[in-house]
Amino acid sequence: MRDNHKNAYLFLLPYILLFTLFIIVPVLMAIFLSFTNFNTIETPEFVGFLNYINLLTQDEIFMQYVLPNTVLFAVIVGPGGYVLSFLLAWVLAQLPKLPRTIFALIFYSPSMTAGIAMAVVWRVIFSGNQSGYFNNLLMQVGLITEPIIWLQDTRFILPIMIVVALWSSMGVGFLAMISGVLNVDETLYEAGAIDGIKNRFQELIYITIPSMKPQMLFGAVMAIVGTFSAGAIGVQLTGANPTPGYAGQLMVNHVEDYGFIRFEMGYAAALSVVLLLIIYLFAYIAKKLFSEEA
Amino acid sequence: MALRNSGVNPRGFHRSQLKFYIFLIPFAVFMALPIIFIFNHAFKPLDELYAFPPRFFVVNPTFENFRNLYQLAESSGIPLSRYLFNSIFVTVIVVFLSIALSTLAGYALSKKRFVGKKALLEINNTALMFVPIAVMIPRFLTISFIGVEDSYFAHILPLIAMPVGLFLIKQFIDQVPDSLIEAAVIDGASDLKIYWRVILPLIRPAIATAAILAFQLVWNDLETSTLYTTSENMRTLAFFMNTLAAQTNVVVGQGMAAVASLIMFVPNLILFIILQSKVMNTMAHSGLK
Numbered sequence: 001m002r003d004n005h006k007n008a009y010l011f012l013l014p015y016i017l018l019f020t021l022f023i024i025v026p027v028l029m030a031i032f033l034s035f036t037n038f039n040t041i042e043t044p045e046f047v048g049f050l051n052y053i054n055l056l057t058q059d060e061i062f063m064q065y066v067l068p069n070t071v072l073f074a075v076i077v078g079p080g081g082y083v084l085s086f087l088l089a090w091v092l093a094q095l096p097k098l099p100r101t102i103f104a105l106i107f108y109s110p111s112m113t114a115g116i117a118m119a120v121v122w123r124v125i126f127s128g129n130q131s132g133y134f135n136n137l138l139m140q141v142g143l144i145t146e147p148i149i150w151l152q153d154t155r156f157i158l159p160i161m162i163v164v165a166l167w168s169s170m171g172v173g174f175l176a177m178i179s180g181v182l183n184v185d186e187t188l189y190e191a192g193a194i195d196g197i198k199n200r201f202q203e204l205i206y207i208t209i210p211s212m213k214p215q216m217l218f219g220a221v222m223a224i225v226g227t228f229s230a231g232a233i234g235v236q237l238t239g240a241n242p243t244p245g246y247a248g249q250l251m252v253n254h255v256e257d258y259g260f261i262r263f264e265m266g267y268a269a270a271l272s273v274v275l276l277l278i279i280y281l282f283a284y285i286a287k288k289l290f291s292e293e294a
Numbered sequence: 295m296a297l298r299n300s301g302v303n304p305r306g307f308h309r310s311q312l313k314f315y316i317f318l319i320p321f322a323v324f325m326a327l328p329i330i331f332i333f334n335h336a337f338k339p340l341d342e343l344y345a346f347p348p349r350f351f352v353v354n355p356t357f358e359n360f361r362n363l364y365q366l367a368e369s370s371g372i373p374l375s376r377y378l379f380n381s382i383f384v385t386v387i388v389v390f391l392s393i394a395l396s397t398l399a400g401y402a403l404s405k406k407r408f409v410g411k412k413a414l415l416e417i418n419n420t421a422l423m424f425v426p427i428a429v430m431i432p433r434f435l436t437i438s439f440i441g442v443e444d445s446y447f448a449h450i451l452p453l454i455a456m457p458v459g460l461f462l463i464k465q466f467i468d469q470v471p472d473s474l475i476e477a478a479v480i481d482g483a484s485d486l487k488i489y490w491r492v493i494l495p496l497i498r499p500a501i502a503t504a505a506i507l508a509f510q511l512v513w514n515d516l517e518t519s520t521l522y523t524t525s526e527n528m529r530t531l532a533f534f535m536n537t538l539a540a541q542t543n544v545v546v547g548q549g550m551a552a553v554a555s556l557i558m559f560v561p562n563l564i565l566f567i568i569l570q571s572k573v574m575n576t577m578a579h580s581g582l583k
Binding site: 005007008011012014015016018019022023025026029033088091092095097099101103104105106107108109110112113118119120121122124125130131132140167170172176178179180181182183184186189212213214215217218221222224225228231232236252255256260265268272275279280283 | 301302303304305306307311314315317318321322324325326328329331332335344345346347348350395396398399401402403406407408409411414418421422423424425426427428429430431432433435436440451452454455457458460485486489507510514516521535536538548551552554555558559562563566567570573574575577578580581582583
C-alpha cells in the first residue's frame, strides 16, 4: 500500500478534471462575468456591481414578474412536492411489496419524462379550443361554457406549470425516502410502543422522521434541484420566450432571454449568480432542518 | 406489531391497509393518466385525432403516426435514424464513461486516505444541488473555448461528471467491508485489481442506479443540442422532439408528437422496470449527513 496516495489521486483525476471544467469553472465564470459588461463579441468590460444594481433597481420585469413567479413556483413545487413525496413514500411503505412496487413505478414514471417529452402532451390536453381535452371535460361537466385558452391566458399559465411540475416531482428523492422509511429499525417502533406512542402519526413524528434524517436531507436536495431544473417548463408549454405577458417567466427563462436572445451575457451571469444563491439558500435551510448534528 | 400484515413493510394484505389504497388510488390515477394518454394518442388514426368530442382512448389503433413521423424527418433532409443514432451513441458513451469515472473516484474517496479527501467530498456534496441550466452561458463559453462545439464531444463531455452518481456510488462502496480489501492487499493485489475484482462486482446495484440516472439525464437532455451544436445532423432525438412540439397546432402533428414522446419515454421505463430492485437497494444508502 506504499504508493496509495498517488493511486488515489490517479483514480480521482479524470472525474475531477471534467467536474472542474464543466461545474466549477462555469460557476466561477458566472461570478466573474456578473461583474462585467459582455456581449460575447468584445472583451468583457469590468463594471463592478452595476449588473446587480440594475437588477434591483432597473429591471421591472424581474421585480414585477420573474421574481414573484419564481418564488411562488419554488415554494409550492419545492416544499409542496417534497411533503407530498414523503407522504406517498410513507404510505407506500405500509403496503406489501408487490402493490408498493407497482405504485412506486406509477409515481416515479412522470419524473422520467423530464418535461420535454411531455410538454407536447400537455399542450394537447390544455389545447385552447373546444376540442381540447380539458376544455371539453369542463364543458361537459358544465363548469365553463366557453373554451379557455389555457396556455396563453396569463391567469392560468403559472398554475398549470405548477401542476405539471408537481406531477413530475416524484424522482430519485422519492425513491430514497421509500427505502428510508422501510429501513427504519423495527425495534425502535416496539420500544416506542412501550414508551407510550399511541398512533401512526406519533410514530411518524417521533420515530420515523428522526431515524431517516439523512434520506430526508437527500430527498430535500433532490427536490430543490428538481424544482429549479424544471424552470424551462413555462417556455415549453407556451412555446415562447418570454412567456405570454411574462406570466410563466421564471429566472431560468430570464437568464436565457438576456443571454441568448439579447446577448447581454454580463447581466445574464448576474441573474445566474442570484439563482445559484437562491438554490444554495434553500439547501442551507434543508440542511439546518435535517442535519444530524442539529 | 405481532401481526406482520400491518405496520411498515407488511407481508400480505390486511384490512387496515384499505385506507392507504383509498388515499393512493386517486394520486395514481392523476399521475398515470397523461402517460396512458400518450400511449393512446400515438396510435390514433387521423379521424380520431380530429374527433369531436375528443376521445381519450384509441378505438382503431394504427401505425399511421409512426409512418408520418418517419416521413417528416425523411423529407426534412435528416432521417429519423440519424437523430436516433446520435442519441444512442451519445447516451451509451456518457453512461459508460460516467460510471467508469464515478466508480474510480468513488473507490478512492471511500477507501483511500489522502490529503484533501474531506474537502473533495464536501465539494461533491455541495455540487449535488448544481443546476446546469443556471450556468448555461458559462458552460457554453467553456465549450467554445476548448473548441469542441458542434461535435460529439460537445454532447458528451459536459454530462460525464455527475455528482449524484458519484455520491450514490461512494455511499455504496462505504458498505464494502475494509477487511475484504485488506485481504486482497495481503494477496498482493494492486489497487486497479482491487477496484476491478473486489469493488466493481460488489457494487453492481449502485452501478445500475447511477447508469439509470445518467441515462435519463442524457437521453432527455436538450441543452447540448440547443446550445452547443449548430448543424442539424449533430442534434439528438430529444431536440428533434422539441422542434416537433412547436408544430402541435396541426392535428396531424399531434399524433406524431405523441409517437415521439413515446419513443423518448419507453426506453426510460423499460430500463427502470428491469433495474428497479437494484435502485431501491442503492437508495437505502442514499442518506446525506
